[in-house]
Amino acid sequence: MSNDTSSPKVNYLNNDYSIKSWLLTVDHKRIAILYLIAISFFFLVGGLMAVLFRFELATPQGDLVSAETYNKLFTMHGMVMVFFFLIPSVPAVLGNFLLPLMIGAKDVAFPRLNLASWYIYMLGGTLTIFAAISGGIDTGWTFYTPYSSTYANTAVVTAGIAVFITGFSSILTGLNFLVTIHKLRAPGLTWSRLPLFVWAHYATSIIMLLGTPVLAITVALLAVERGLGFGIFDPNLGGDPVLFQHLFWFYSHPAVYIMILPSMGVISEIVAAFCRKRVFGYTFVAASSLAIAVIGFFVWGHHLFLSSQSVFAGMVFSFLSYIVAVPSAIKVFNWTATMFRGSISWETPMLYVLGFIGLFSIGGLTGLFLANLAVDVHLHDTYFVVAHFHYVMVGGVIMGYMGGLHYYWPKITGRMYNEFWAKISFLLIFVGFNLTFLPQFVLGQLGMPRRYYFYDAEWQTLNVLSSAGASVLGIGYLLPVIYFLYSLKNGKIASQNPWGAKGLEWEVADTPPDPHNFHEIPVVTEEAYAYAKEAH
Amino acid sequence: MSTSSESKHPALADHFIDLKQQYDSAQLGMWSFLLTEVMMFGGLFMCYIVARSQFLEAFVDASHHLSIGLGGFNTIVLIVSSLTMAMAVHSASEGHQKKTFKFLLGTLFLGAVFLGVKYIEYSAKIEHNNIPGDNFEWHGVANPANVELFFGLYFVMTGLHAAHMIIGGGLLIWLMVLNHKGRFSKEFSTPVELVGLYWHFVDIVWIFLFPLLYLIGRHSA
Numbered sequence: 001m002s003n004d005t006s007s008p009k010v011n012y013l014n015n016d017y018s019i020k021s022w023l024l025t026v027d028h029k030r031i032a033i034l035y036l037i038a039i040s041f042f043f044l045v046g047g048l049m050a051v052l053f054r055f056e057l058a059t060p061q062g063d064l065v066s067a068e069t070y071n072k073l074f075t076m077h078g079m080v081m082v083f084f085f086l087i088p089s090v091p092a093v094l095g096n097f098l099l100p101l102m103i104g105a106k107d108v109a110f111p112r113l114n115l116a117s118w119y120i121y122m123l124g125g126t127l128t129i130f131a132a133i134s135g136g137i138d139t140g141w142t143f144y145t146p147y148s149s150t151y152a153n154t155a156v157v158t159a160g161i162a163v164f165i166t167g168f169s170s171i172l173t174g175l176n177f178l179v180t181i182h183k184l185r186a187p188g189l190t191w192s193r194l195p196l197f198v199w200a201h202y203a204t205s206i207i208m209l210l211g212t213p214v215l216a217i218t219v220a221l222l223a224v225e226r227g228l229g230f231g232i233f234d235p236n237l238g239g240d241p242v243l244f245q246h247l248f249w250f251y252s253h254p255a256v257y258i259m260i261l262p263s264m265g266v267i268s269e270i271v272a273a274f275c276r277k278r279v280f281g282y283t284f285v286a287a288s289s290l291a292i293a294v295i296g297f298f299v300w301g302h303h304l305f306l307s308s309q310s311v312f313a314g315m316v317f318s319f320l321s322y323i324v325a326v327p328s329a330i331k332v333f334n335w336t337a338t339m340f341r342g343s344i345s346w347e348t349p350m351l352y353v354l355g356f357i358g359l360f361s362i363g364g365l366t367g368l369f370l371a372n373l374a375v376d377v378h379l380h381d382t383y384f385v386v387a388h389f390h391y392v393m394v395g396g397v398i399m400g401y402m403g404g405l406h407y408y409w410p411k412i413t414g415r416m417y418n419e420f421w422a423k424i425s426f427l428l429i430f431v432g433f434n435l436t437f438l439p440q441f442v443l444g445q446l447g448m449p450r451r452y453y454f455y456d457a458e459w460q461t462l463n464v465l466s467s468a469g470a471s472v473l474g475i476g477y478l479l480p481v482i483y484f485l486y487s488l489k490n491g492k493i494a495s496q497n498p499w500g501a502k503g504l505e506w507e508v509a510d511t512p513p514d515p516h517n518f519h520e521i522p523v524v525t526e527e528a529y530a531y532a533k534e535a536h
Numbered sequence: 537m538s539t540s541s542e543s544k545h546p547a548l549a550d551h552f553i554d555l556k557q558q559y560d561s562a563q564l565g566m567w568s569f570l571l572t573e574v575m576m577f578g579g580l581f582m583c584y585i586v587a588r589s590q591f592l593e594a595f596v597d598a599s600h601h602l603s604i605g606l607g608g609f610n611t612i613v614l615i616v617s618s619l620t621m622a623m624a625v626h627s628a629s630e631g632h633q634k635k636t637f638k639f640l641l642g643t644l645f646l647g648a649v650f651l652g653v654k655y656i657e658y659s660a661k662i663e664h665n666n667i668p669g670d671n672f673e674w675h676g677v678a679n680p681a682n683v684e685l686f687f688g689l690y691f692v693m694t695g696l697h698a699a700h701m702i703i704g705g706g707l708l709i710w711l712m713v714l715n716h717k718g719r720f721s722k723e724f725s726t727p728v729e730l731v732g733l734y735w736h737f738v739d740i741v742w743i744f745l746f747p748l749l750y751l752i753g754r755h756s757a
């Protein structure tokens with residue numbers, strides 16, 4: 001296993017350079033790269049929209065864009081970010097790349113379905129762009145009826161079909177992961193030896209399989225109602241708009257866990273590698289992923305506290321929403337305990353771990369405010385809610401995604417990124433993020449409603465702070481694009497295992513991996529994160 | 537290290553160790569897919585139950601205008617088609633190419649009969665202007681808006697089911713092509729088995745749709 005640098009080994013990147021070999025690939029690693037490119041594009045699109053409406057909100061009056069345009073901007077921002085960035089980000093890029101490597105398999109169970117999921121995603125994405133151009137959509141990413149079904153004059157049906165289609169790419173990814181984890185594990189890799197990243201993706205795939213079809217049928221019914229006049233959600237036609245909210249949130253609350261669970265899996269991997277310790281309470285961290293997946297399906301009613309839901313139902317959903325915070329808290333405590341007396345090193349991925357723990361904790365704890373029936377009456381539909389879910393989704397999900405990208409960049413590309421610029425970028429993201437969203441907690445508490453393009457002049461200072469933060473955040477996100485791309489040609493060649501991490505993906509598979517992942521199928525003889533053995 | 541490279545079965549994909557692993561994965565994949573289908577139809581069924589409990593009278597009234605004769609006939613057709621499908625799965629796993637063809641063809645035929653009867657039913661609804669929308673007409677006692685909701689759900693539910701039948705028909709034709717090429721044997725008949733699972737599932741959906749739309753509440757009026 002000597003490292004012969006003079007003649008580079010065959011790997012999944014250099015075995016075939018043709019365009020066709022990329023577009024028709026069934027290699028999970030190449031599909032991950034296809035996803036990475038597409039997802040980065042949609043992140044840029046969604047981000048630019050946010051920049052535009054943060055500029056608009058720098059002044060109390062509406063001056064940069066019209067009210068209609070503003071509505072379209074925040075709707076498209078939400079739709080693109082949720083369905084085309086946050087949901088596929090970690091699973092479709094890092095999960096696709098790493099799952100087979102981590103469990104010692106040659107590929108996912110259904111490679112062609114895996115490629116199909118990317119094409120379905122691209123089809124849905126193209127339709128969304130088309131919807132944006134042909135009239136836009138102004139319903140909010142939640143598509144609430146009867147506004148969306150009856151009153152909106154925008155491309156609701158196109159956008160609905162786009163979401164419907166994209167759902168199937170998510171279903172195929174989940175189905176692939178579930179079967180892969182069940183059936184393709186290497187000899188000796190028992191369930192209790194699985195990396196926590198794999199456990200997190202297992203829980204995620206269950207939510208994808210159970211939740212996404214309900215969203216699909218819901219937007220399909222919305223499209224049927226709008227297109228053909230079948231009134232399932234429109235009270236004028238005998239339907240029930242609250243039914244739409246129930247169905248929508250039955251998927252869309254668990255969807256938050258589709259986003260956050262894979263990121264939590266990344267954090268578990270990084271924290272073990274950079275503290276050189278087995279993750280504290282491995283069993284509890286693994287089980288908490290499953291607990292989140294299960295309980296997460298029974299809390300959707302906290303979005304309907306003010307939507308004519310009965311008080312009793314509200315109390316039950318409020319209680320369950322408190323309960324679902326427990327497994328998340330278990331994870332946070334266990335990561336912290338892992339760091340305790342670990343030999344921590346401070347490369348960029350570890351910084352993202354700290355960022356995740358801090359920001360996700362704020363996001364999670366402010367969620368408890370909103371799960372409280374009485375407090376929610378005051379905070380409902382204000383900027384407090386906006387700040388809360390951005391702390392979870394941007395502070396949590398994207399921190400994990402970025403941390404994972406940095407951690408696995410050498411594995412994926414065979415090159416090291418520039419550590420100095422990566423740290424600068426992390427700093428900008430962390431500061432910019434807090435500057436953007438901390439003021440929004442205050443604004444929400446003061447009563448500023450979300451989704452308006454103008455506001456009372458007294459709230460301008462906080463809004464200017466938020467807009468300034470968004471600019472810093474934007475630069476923070478642009479930097480990695482530059483230094484990652486730069487590293488592809490000029491980065492230092494990565495060694496086989498630059499972080500000295502445990503796991504089949506680092507210890508056995510080449511860097512970058514062979515087209516078939518492993519030269520021979522590995523046999524696993526130890527638990528995950530067996531770092532302690534080195535210390536003896 | 538691959539001891540079986542010489543005797544590698546043509547149907548075995550590269551990333552599986554042996555046919556058993558491939559078979560187990562395909563089975564679990566199909567069952568997981570059917571689970572997503574359950575959730576999809578489940579959402580629809582829930583809409584129906586909510587609407588029915590709200591507008592019971594209108595739903596009972598509208599339900600009387602569906603033909604139990606045609607619906608019942610179709611139920612029998614589908615149950616028999618599930619039998620022929622099961623026979624096709626069995627004969628494919630025994631490697632009987634001719635028998636497999638006959639049973640697949642029989643299943644396809646029964647599926648076509650079902651869709652034909654559905655077409656007759658839909659045409660009658662169109663003739664009586666029972667299609668929700670601007671031209672909707674209703675001369676019964678119940679509130680037309682609520683009856684319209686019943687027919688909306690009727691068309692969406694049976695329409696989604698019929699779409700699954702059409703896809704199933706396509707899958708049967710694909711199986712017949714594979715069978716013609718002699719791809720199925722005692723060692724490998726996974727595709728027939730998977731389509732069989734799918735076909736039975738679509739059958740079961742109808743077993744729920746028929747009483748829900750045609751039967752329940754009939755005695756009360």
Ligand SMILES: [Cu+2]
Pocket residue numbers: 252253299300302303
């Ligand atoms: Cu929620």
